[in-house]
Amino acid sequence: MKAITVTATLGAVLLAGTIIGFLAQADEFTKKDQERWQNEYMAVVQKGRALWTSAELGTKGVACAQCHPNAANTHPETYPKFQQQLGRVIALREMINWCIQQPLEGKPLAFDDPKMIALESYIAYERRGVRMDPGKH
């Protein structure tokens, strides 16, 4: 029963694709695609780095980079994790907002704000290669 539904849906999608004149090959991409996607990511990393070193997230001229050079001591590989001062398991973006509100005296970002994504992208980039270790304090 389930299998039939899936086939039917797939068929409809394929048909729709053919009708509007292109057929996306979901499992095929080229080196060029990969390069483009990497460049898209790096462009957002650059935005994150710019935010990291600017006072724009706060109100007093203080920047993240003042205390976290190269985003060190942000430990993205340990999230989600229990944050003892808040008494619950939180995501990295909640700690980002915490630091925006406290040392920077700024307004928290919406979790899907492009600035939040840029900060996360930069933090993750500086931490590339480090093993995932969720929950580690």
Added chain:
Amino acid sequence: MNDFRLNRRDFIKRAGVATAAAAFPLSVVELAFGAAQDKFTFAHISDAHIQHVKGTEFVRNWDRGLIRAVAEANLLTPKPDFVMFGGDLAQLGTKEELDHGAEMLSRLRHKTYCVMGEHDYYLDLGEYWSKLFGPHYYSFDHKGVHFVVLNSILTYDEWTYNRWPTARQRMLEMAGLDNPNGSPFMVGEKQREWLRADLARVAKTTPIVLFSHSPIQKLYKGWNFWTEDAEQVQALLKPFPTVTVIYGHVHQIQYNQVGNITFHSVMATAWPWPYPQSYAQAEHAMPKLTVPMNRADPFFERDATGWQFIDMDTGRVMMDYNLYNNTSRVVAYNPATRQPEDRVYQDPSKRIPPQDHY
């Protein structure tokens, strides 16, 4: 010695609460110190990073760090012979920041000396700082110890004089610790020649204590935990068997021994920095001897900041890190092993989880 230390800390804690309680340690301490001429104390406060917001407003967090250090240092009993301020009084070297910082330092009831930091220097190349605090490098003798203060945050002339369109941009470029547009710190030839001449007049048996802002050793270039001509400066110090270098800039506890030289860093009053090993992309050489400070808790804004009081005993340093939100740490020269060691945590079996940095 330990008793005295506890008494003194008790005194600081209780002062202002119970005057009667303070009277006892005060007298004990004076007795203990009345005897030996070669024992004395001084305090070391560093890296206040006073930061101007606008008008009369300054970043509250950094102000609080320095205000507290000054207030506590004023309570020290016995009185320290002097206070050294280790550099980075300002954040962007402006007159407003230096004036505000100098005003806070002026409340110290002790003779105060200052070291130049890069945040004080790169706006006007130390001109206004000089008006407030005097020469950029100098030496003095005190109770048998020869003290030297260097300006170790100079850099290549091309970078300083030709690279940047404005003084303000030059300051901003050097103020970013992890900024790839920065430039390595150095003492420079002129000052090294001055040091050579200065030391030539000092008997080789005299203990030397040298203050600098950057470490006079090469730890991690990416964050300027580094002095480009460190080896040349170390070579000038080589003929002296008892040498201690005390440096700021790194905002964290570090100590090690290089030949005849004992190195100690000091804490910042403003904010702590990660150890370079916390930066996954970095190549670095941190001192193996160092038992790190505890990882900072961001929910306590003064955690992992603090200031130091120092006991000089026959020319050796006992560095007492007075940490605002944490157990204090004592690092002292151990004559048996001929290196500085933490009084509690040096033995690997004594380490505690907050000392793991990653």
